[in-house]
Amino acid sequence: MENNENNCDNYLIVIKDIKPAAKHHYLVIPRKHIVDAKCLTNADKPLVELMIEQGKTLIQEKSNGDLLDSRFLFHWPPFHSVPHLHLHVIFPTREMSFINRILFKPNTWWCVSADYVLQRIST
Template identity: 50%
Template structure:
């Protein structure tokens, strides 16, 4: 399902440009326009999901695929997988209402402000591990 006003849906439809690193039938990976570190990618599902808080237990395979592909893209582009952060902004603190996983590396080189914006397990940013546990424990 595409949202005609969503910038990420426009990227999927090639109506908006982005530096794309990976694409398959389900997901797309592109460079963040305001990188927090040397490597900062966004992994999105091609179909429109409003945000991480809309994921259900049935979306766990999609989440795992997003994580695996994000790590793979980071590794293929010489990013440091031992010094990375994977996570989601939590509504209402997300600027784009389309699910997107941030893949950031190296975290050790993030500035003070960006390290706060992407601070793990805060009210505004949750890690991929948090989301995995949340979905695994969710009722169907």
């Protein structure tokens, strides 16, 4: 976990997923306890934006940043394994296995994209 300390700040913690779905698979976790993406409100928008920024920084640092070849996902309740909000940042997408492509597929009934969540709390 080289340099992961640098990715931590007052608001976020970054860890590697223990079962990576691609070469790079990180969890961006807010220190503040939020149960899941459905609980987010407009007041959390800056935090969600910060989480996405952190994900983009990781892609930049680890693979010179092809944002199109990445997935930014939140679990959608009731399909979450841990009752603490976390953003999955997965790249490069082209290296994902068939099963992982399905498990981490945006905008299904078990997973939503970060963009969807941002849009949802922006109104």
